Amino acid sequence: MSLKRYDVLIIGGGVTGVSIARELSRYRLSIGLLEKEAELAFGVSKSNSGIVHPGTHNPPDSLKGRLCVEGNWLMREVARDLGVHFEEVGELVVIFKEEERKELLRIKKDAEILGVPGVRIVDRAWLDEHEPNLNSRAIAALYAPTAGIISPYRLVYDLAENAKKNWVEIHTSHQVTGITRKDDFEVCTDQGVFRSRYVINAAGLFADEIANMAGITDIKIVPWKGEEFMLDKKKTGLTRQLLFPLPTPHSKGTLFIRTSDGNPMIGPTSYEARSKTDLSTTEKGLNEVLKNVRRLVPSVNKGDIIAYFAGLRPKAGNDFIIRHEGSVPGFVNVAGIQSPGLTAAPAIALMVVDLLRKNGLELRKSPTFQKHRQPTEHLFAIPFSRTKKLIKQDSAYADIVCRCEMVSAKEVRDAIKRGARTMDGIKFRTRAQAGRCHGGFCTTRLMKILSQELGVPVSEVTKRGKGSEMVKKERGGK
Amino acid sequence: MIKRDLVIVGAGPAGMAAALAAHDAGVKDILLLDRDQYLGGILNQCIHTGFGLQYFKEELTGPEYAERFIERVRKASGIEVSLQTFVVNLTKDKVLTCLKPGAMLEIKAKALIMATGCRERTREMIFVPGSRPAGIFPAGLAQKLINIEGLMPGNEVVIIGSGDIGLIMARRFTLEGARVKAVIEIESKTRGLVRNVVQCLEDFDIPLYFRHKVSEICGQDRVEKVRVVEVDDGYREKPGTEFEITCDTVLVSVGLIPENEIIELAGVYDVNNIEVPGLFVCGNSFKVYDLVDSVTRDSEKAGKLAAEYLGSLK
Numbered sequence: 001m002s003l004k005r006y007d008v009l010i011i012g013g014g015v016t017g018v019s020i021a022r023e024l025s026r027y028r029l030s031i032g033l034l035e036k037e038a039e040l041a042f043g044v045s046k047s048n049s050g051i052v053h054p055g056t057h058n059p060p061d062s063l064k065g066r067l068c069v070e071g072n073w074l075m076r077e078v079a080r081d082l083g084v085h086f087e088e089v090g091e092l093v094v095i096f097k098e099e100e101r102k103e104l105l106r107i108k109k110d111a112e113i114l115g116v117p118g119v120r121i122v123d124r125a126w127l128d129e130h131e132p133n134l135n136s137r138a139i140a141a142l143y144a145p146t147a148g149i150i151s152p153y154r155l156v157y158d159l160a161e162n163a164k165k166n167w168v169e170i171h172t173s174h175q176v177t178g179i180t181r182k183d184d185f186e187v188c189t190d191q192g193v194f195r196s197r198y199v200i201n202a203a204g205l206f207a208d209e210i211a212n213m214a215g216i217t218d219i220k221i222v223p224w225k226g227e228e229f230m231l232d233k234k235k236t237g238l239t240r241q242l243l244f245p246l247p248t249p250h251s252k253g254t255l256f257i258r259t260s261d262g263n264p265m266i267g268p269t270s271y272e273a274r275s276k277t278d279l280s281t282t283e284k285g286l287n288e289v290l291k292n293v294r295r296l297v298p299s300v301n302k303g304d305i306i307a308y309f310a311g312l313r314p315k316a317g318n319d320f321i322i323r324h325e326g327s328v329p330g331f332v333n334v335a336g337i338q339s340p341g342l343t344a345a346p347a348i349a350l351m352v353v354d355l356l357r358k359n360g361l362e363l364r365k366s367p368t369f370q371k372h373r374q375p376t377e378h379l380f381a382i383p384f385s386r387t388k389k390l391i392k393q394d395s396a397y398a399d400i401v402c403r404c405e406m407v408s409a410k411e412v413r414d415a416i417k418r419g420a421r422t423m424d425g426i427k428f429r430t431r432a433q434a435g436r437c438h439g440g441f442c443t444t445r446l447m448k449i450l451s452q453e454l455g456v457p458v459s460e461v462t463k464r465g466k467g468s469e470m471v472k473k474e475r476g477g478k
Numbered sequence: 479m480i481k482r483d484l485v486i487v488g489a490g491p492a493g494m495a496a497a498l499a500a501h502d503a504g505v506k507d508i509l510l511l512d513r514d515q516y517l518g519g520i521l522n523q524c525i526h527t528g529f530g531l532q533y534f535k536e537e538l539t540g541p542e543y544a545e546r547f548i549e550r551v552r553k554a555s556g557i558e559v560s561l562q563t564f565v566v567n568l569t570k571d572k573v574l575t576c577l578k579p580g581a582m583l584e585i586k587a588k589a590l591i592m593a594t595g596c597r598e599r600t601r602e603m604i605f606v607p608g609s610r611p612a613g614i615f616p617a618g619l620a621q622k623l624i625n626i627e628g629l630m631p632g633n634e635v636v637i638i639g640s641g642d643i644g645l646i647m648a649r650r651f652t653l654e655g656a657r658v659k660a661v662i663e664i665e666s667k668t669r670g671l672v673r674n675v676v677q678c679l680e681d682f683d684i685p686l687y688f689r690h691k692v693s694e695i696c697g698q699d700r701v702e703k704v705r706v707v708e709v710d711d712g713y714r715e716k717p718g719t720e721f722e723i724t725c726d727t728v729l730v731s732v733g734l735i736p737e738n739e740i741i742e743l744a745g746v747y748d749v750n751n752i753e754v755p756g757l758f759v760c761g762n763s764f765k766v767y768d769l770v771d772s773v774t775r776d777s778e779k780a781g782k783l784a785a786e787y788l789g790s791l792k
Binding site: 305420436 | 566627
């Protein structure tokens with residue numbers, strides 16, 4: 001049994017948890033982070049759409065509103081420091097009828113109160129010029145130029161890598177089973193006890209259960225499902241901005257999304273899931289998304305879809321819950337972080353640091369903090385001239401493993417060196433298996449590379465952690 | 479930039495047949511590329527018999543069928559083989575950009591034959607609802623895992639679709655000691671060869687459900703079961719016909735599609751209407767054939783046409 005003692009212990013290794021960890025690593029503190037899954041970003045974050053929202057979809061008096069606008073600004077610096085691809089692409093909230101204009105103007109006003117930069121109404125002529133594949137029946141749109149795209153996985157992994165470099169200790173496959181309070185908190189996991197002066201609950205879908213363990217009973221997380229459908233990379237240029245319909249009271253509607261990896265994405269649905277582990281996709285969801293998205297971009301075909309998945313939003317009422325618990329001094333809840341949680345993450349991290357400071361944590365800048373990170377190379381994202389240079393440095397860049405997405409053996413090994421432990425971990429980091437053949441051709445090679453790099457038999461390689469072994473046994477074995 | 483008379487992309491049955499036919503027709507500067515480490519392509523994992531009945535009038539296994547061509551390719555003085563070579567770009571002028579360990583090459587081809595084969599349609603393409611645990615495999619991947627890597631993907635298997643690879647794998651899994659519980663086919667007849675239904679399912683008492691579909695794959699970390707439902711002629715679910723099958727593995731065998739992503743880079747989107755002079759597409763990348771014998775014949779024609787084209791340039 002380990003008995004580690006930290007100044008701050010963060011529960012949850014999604015974008016919220018790692019953003020807080022990395023922000024805290026600027027100070028002279030001992031910091032730990034616990035994640036129950038085999039890898040980081042395997043919970044809510046893995047299904048994020050990667051939109052860096054400008055802040056047009058939140059009430060002005062909400063935490064969401066303020067932190068989204070602030071986060072949109074801060075995200076650029078995070079991306080620059082970590083070498084994560086971020087692209088400002090802008091967003092359009094599209095209307096089709098004159099009656100809808102009033103609502104559009106209301107959204108614009110809210111955005112202006114929040115200080116969203118550059119929002120304006122654009123007319124049909126503008127749309128013809130700047131978004132040619134948009135439905136010709138659209139009459140106008142609200143344009144928010146500061147909307148951007150980022151890879152949600154790479155953001156989490158790169159934040160975590162930088163946090164680790166700045167001495168944050170990250171423990172994956174550690175599920176919290178109980179929290180007690182003596183002088184310090186004692187956080188029990190299935191792999192030992194951790195002590196800490198402060199505990200931050202960033203446990204996503206399970207934030208209510210973690211809060212309960214600390215004696216906080218007024219948080220309830222409802223899993224709210226979103227099904228998303230990924231299109232073939234061949235459709236990359238179909239749109240230029242992120243396309244939104246007018247929002248409903250319950251969701252932002254069905255969107256046409258550009259992603260950092262190049263594949264367009266359509267979705268999400270929005271309804272209460274059967275449980276916190278229900279990640280199934282449905283025929284109903286597919287039909288609904290296709291029907292809705294064709295209102296925005298009529299040329300979308302069912303045959304363009306190469307992949308689909310479902311994610312669960314951790315819904316706790318309408319706003320984020322970010323607060324220090326006066327009844328349990330030292331315990332901070334960061335719960336209900338649904339959209340725009342990824343955008344807001346850098347701002348949430350600052351807010352949490354401030355809460356800790358106000359509640360007695362002494363913050364002294366660490367003289368050794370390194371904010372930069374050596375960027376990861378992705379052949380799919382660079383010109384051939386650069387690929388040629390990389391091959392001269394390491395011949396394994398020319399050893400292509402994944403043909404659909406052009407991923408080399410070198411990138412796969414790098415991903416493992418930087419923390420990938422599972423087939424999904426490799427997919428999220430490199431895109432190998434994420435293309436149109438769905439791993440039909442590269443799975444065996446990837447399994448062998450994982451087995452070699454991790455020093456485990458190939459029969460023990462998993463899709464996403466224990467219990468999800470890719471194969472049952474060696475041929476002829478037991 | 480390297481210059482060659484004839485470049486052939488893909489060294490499976492199609493590419494090898496095309497290379498040999500062109501060689502026989504007098505082309506002596508041929509470069510045969512393949513991304514894998516050996517010649518023969520997918521035939522290497524097809525260790526069952528049934529190959530060559532038409533072309534050789536003999537019953538061969540996949541590797542045996544491939545070997546007959548590999549031997550001739552190795553002996554042909556005008557054919558150079560380049561393995562582990564991956565094409566990343568193609569222009570309208572037939573300039574290929576290739577990666578091979580340690581190098582990026584540019585190759586200008588006077589004539590170019592694409593013999594890039596096909597890929598399996600996936601679970602994602604037929605929209606099977608449900609979760610995404612470990613244990614769902616395209617049938618061809620399961621074949622590779624067992625026959626090439628020596629790994630057993632699972633113990634209790636349900637197969638979606640009655641494509642030939644799925645049928646072959648039903649027998650293969652059974653012979654390896656796994657239990658194949660059902661083949662679920664949405665159509666009213668098999669997609670595969672009748673001989674495969676007889677030899678791979680009926681001989682092993684494996685049930686084949688026509689006009690049925692898998693309505694949900696269930697399981698958290700690993701496949702636990704599938705839900706199956708009967709459908710009517712319009713593929714609509716018939717109420718009250720649903721049943722469940724517990725299993726740890728789902729194979730998907732719902733057909734193959736030609737792999738033509740490389741020629742798309744040169745602006746060619748229709749293999750029946752290629753506007754780039756000297757570019758030919760053959761074998762399963764032209765059209766998915768039932769038998770390798772037909773792939774060989776089709777590709778020999780491409781080899782001859784390429785030779786004629788090169789002759790016309792002189």
